[in-house]
Amino acid sequence: MCAAAACIFAAAPGLASSAVTAAPAALAADRPLPAASFFQPPAVSAAALSPGGHFLAIREAGPKRQQVSVIDLRDNSRTVAARFADADVGEFRWVNDERLLFTAGNRYAERYSERYAPGLFAVNRDGSGYRQLAARTSRAVRSETATRLLPWHTFMLDDAGAQDSDWVYVADVRHAGAGYGYSARLLKLDTVTGDRQEIDSPPGVARYLLDAQGEPRLGVAGTQGDTGIYYRQPATGKWEVVASFKTFTGSEDSFDPLVFLPNGKLLARANRDNDKSGVYVFDPDARQLLDKRWLALPGRDFEGEFIVGKNGVRGLRYAGDDQGMWWDDAALSAMQKAIDSLLPDTRNLVELPARAATAWVLVQSFSDRQPAVYSVFNTGTGALVRVAESRPAMAPQQMGTQRMVRYKARDGLDIPALLTLPAGQAAQLPLVVLVHGGPAVRGTLWGWNAETQFLASRGYAVLEPEYRGSTGNGYAHYRAGWQQWGLKMQDDIADGASWAVGQGIADGKRICIAGGSYGGYAALMGLVNDPQLFKCGIAWAAVTDIQLLYDGHWRFNANLSKDFQQYGMPTLLGDPVTHAEQFKATSPLQQAARITQPLLLAYGDDDRRVLPVHGERLRKALRAAGNQQVEWIEYEDEEHGWSKPATRVDFWTRVEQFLGRHIGPRQAAPAKE
Template identity: 50%
Template sequence: MLAAAAAPVHAAAPPISAFFDNSPFNGAMLSPDGRYLAAFIGANDKRDGLAVVELDTLKATMVAQFSDTDIGRAQWVNNERLMFSTTDKTRGQRDLRYAPGLYVVDRDGKHYRQLALRRNEFLRSSDDNRDLLPWHTFMLDQAGAQDSDYVYVADAGYSKESGNSEDLLRLNTRNGKAVPVDHPGTARSWLLDQNGEPRLITTLDKNIESLLYLDPATQQWRTLISFDAYKGSANSFSPLAFGPDGALYVISNAGRDQSALYRYDLKNNQLPKQHMVELDGFDFRGKLIISKQRLLGVRIHSDAEGTVWFDPAMQALQKLIDGRLPGTANLITPPTRPESAWVLVESYSDKQPRRYLVYNTETKRLSEVGRVAAQIKAADMGPCELYYYKARDGLQIPAWLTLPPDGAQKNLPLVVLVHGGPWVRGGSWDWRPDAEFLASRGYAVLEPEFRGSTGYGWQLFRAGWKQWGLKMQDDIADGARWAIAQGYADSQRICIAGASYGGYATLMGLIKDPDLYKCGINWVGVSDINLMYDGGWFYSSDLSSDWKQYGMPVLIGDQVKDAEQLKATSPLLQANRITQPLLLAYGGADMRVPINHGLKLYDAVKTSNPKVEWIEYSEEGHGWALPKNRIDFWGRVEKFLDKNIGSPK
């Protein structure tokens, strides 16, 4: 018989703030020529700023920093100029009064200019504001050509009926003048080509998604494909990027279970028979790596992030870097138009948060630039591995298991941590603060990729349609029982926890499997599917009418046809069956899962269950943006778990 594990020991564990405080360093990016590095830095209790380092001399210049807000995102416009936006890390969703805005500055800190407003100003009081773009102007996720003072930016829109839309503007970053790009339909997203010019748009009309291509030969838009956005089709695909020669690379299942990377045949409007890159057991996820107008490789994301190099020189460089940085995944990014010998390296593992380094291929010098969550030491973190177990109907379910750093592996208190979405991929072999925090406190953490999750193939995703509270819920319980059978978990000390959909699954788990779960933690979780459809006039939701009409009936359930199922899978309607200790936490400004989900549930549960705790962060939205609230919440979670499953019974 396995001996019972001792209660978790916290004395040597890193403080909660090490996991959940804002990091003073938040990443870096090379200039197109590779001579300069831009980094997001907020040292000495100052707001996050944007610094530029001349790599050959290591001279650093803080080129942008505000006293009342933080630098949020940035891009190199060209080798001499940066564009950036802001984010206020001291305010929650309720208290946000400003949009990100849009700014540019030279790499030496000169020629600073504001391009877009940070709020809606109907009456502009100064000439300086007269020519600024509206507050809903945003950077694209694509850098563009990076060879002039021009960029493309998004003019974002939103309607209650159809959700988000995105027009495109061609913007001169020196004088602030912008010209709209003409296009058919209502664009949802854009893809720039190898020259940084708009070449592809995605539109959504009710439930029909279309991909339109601007043919350079005719200068006319033509439709490549249209399909049901929620059901998909056998030959549907999503565009990834244009290659240096103008080829379109796309991701598609093409009749397979897992998606792969294809080079699309634009001439004949069809997918080729042969894929370029596939990932064993995973849908393709990644991006092209292009330098000197050559496709050098593909950044991939299977169990972890890595790189498939086509270029022999980059293969050799990867081997060299891996030898210098053993035990970590090392992601190399070369400059797009190199005029120097520097490359950027991101190094990480399941135990180590991201480190950013630069490597000189001529001098062989490897220098650390900064690291995220610098208080975290790899020796204090627990290992994370991907496992597979069979659900009760035979479906193979992936699951991430994180164990405590002290080497304990048997008969542990277990937290079943359920990801939100639910149509997302939950875990990865990476350092993730929530799982590692719990492991540092002595808990095993199981994160099932239950049916409905994406990233592991069409079969797993499709099997989750209309299975909220049913087979999706069974998958999670089967994962907990697998952990018991493998000896990892003490069957008497299991708690289920999660946010958003994970909060819904927490509530349904307590209802369906009361003998399995001894307690539950639900934050910002759905408590009733009908409330997602009809939340009431007082609590506004950001779910569009089209999503409710075309998406939810297919993926979750039809309010009329599936009325009885929605009742049977409603935690709110079965709240009297929740008898275990329950911790509830909600944001007062949440528009994805409005707080009435939590208030109604709390009122219903507490009438028969005195062991329910309520937390409201009035300024927060769908999750905790503020460090003080993250630290407070996880401190409460730690006490709640210690009380209910921390010691052997």
């Protein structure tokens, strides 16, 4: 094994030619990068080793659109395998060592919507053997080729499968009407010929899990507020219900299937008698979770991705307060130690080839200040070769620092939060309280993030609270947020801003609250409840009235499905009859006269999850109440959140200008693009 100084980013002709140059040294620290540097698509956005480990596929920026290139790690040669003239390559996956499955990504639409319609395609790693497998439109096309295509709503499964033949499993996603959720017909598909076989599957299954041999083994169905777990018997192929529980509120016996082990047992995430979720073993034959907790993360609900080999679990990529690797193998632990010694300033996540036919492993390195860098590490020689950087324009020394903090809410509840500080600054800063959407999701993970780093580059501290009702912090923390929109959830956010002032981090006279979706609702309610604390607000795709969520339009892929409306919302948000007065008191629309601060309000005109009517009615009410400090933006052909690069750049440029007018620091103008 060679010395670290000699090994790190060792020369490799083919790989070196693909490496992206470092950020310009001449860029002065007082000249922040333009918004486009943060919000344009990354130069490289994904990488995957072939099953045998001889080839590396990367999704990268091509001359016009994103493409997939393949690097042969044996001789460092490089080939463009897949590209479109009028679309980006979206998801991609190795079918086997010679063939790739991929979609035509439409960054401008939500998954499962007809506008998204990514199609399905396959190609050999050298660019030959191209075949379209699924349509990209619902319009009838009269040709022999078109009639052989699967419908536009055909998608890859989450699991890669065995990766030892030309066949893959895919899901034909069907829905029962607007707002009623969806189910998936399971198909086995030959990626060379386009032949397909329908696999018998139970009704209502929306998610399938493959076993360690790559065969369909589990189905997860949801209807009328209940989740059913179906198990496919290996001997007969018959599906049987092995578990059922409440979908939205959970129960003692509820669990989330994760991955199958080679012995046929299932690893699942569950709470059982614990506040924090952990990993348990589910025995399909006995139809029960085993009592012993198999794995847990300190102080956090379990979140991670297992690496499973032929003999069982080999390792884990986990997300706790930060992110990292755990190995249940001495040789792999030593490998990780060697990689970390070469890259001491980053978290280094490792991907192993499915079948260890080579010494190469893939390493994705990042930190709070460093966007993702992709490298390959040779376990035999100890050589680490840099392949590409996701955002080469970013200079880590100019980025903000990020850490997890915890503060007490006014009722004593511990609230975790991510705090990002501008480079070289730590006191009396203008503060943006950035509220995550959901709300029943975990907040932003530790690591480089475009939004927070953009704000930090402009001189703002950024606080991202994991208020009650967020997931990831235990069941009690999640449960404490039920029916607390605009109430204790809102107090948690305000208490975070007050904490930052008390710590000397924030200037109490320069605080703005911002967020999208539920985060936009919280931003608006922050202006209603705490006008002395928040000097301005920024809300996009924002809910402005809970009653409108009950009354609004629904579509099949929305999180707010009819099932959720009937079986989840009354418990989690409140009942429209029982809680009518509470809904009125916690409605930014109904309380519009109390919003007197400057407000930036933005929506996509094709958002079907939070309809633009939420914003239109609030805008009208604010005008009627006399607030003349409302900046309104409606983006054409945008859905729930900003998918177009041009929209992201425009929106965050407007955010920068808005903050500069109301709480911003004086600083040098951004560098020119």
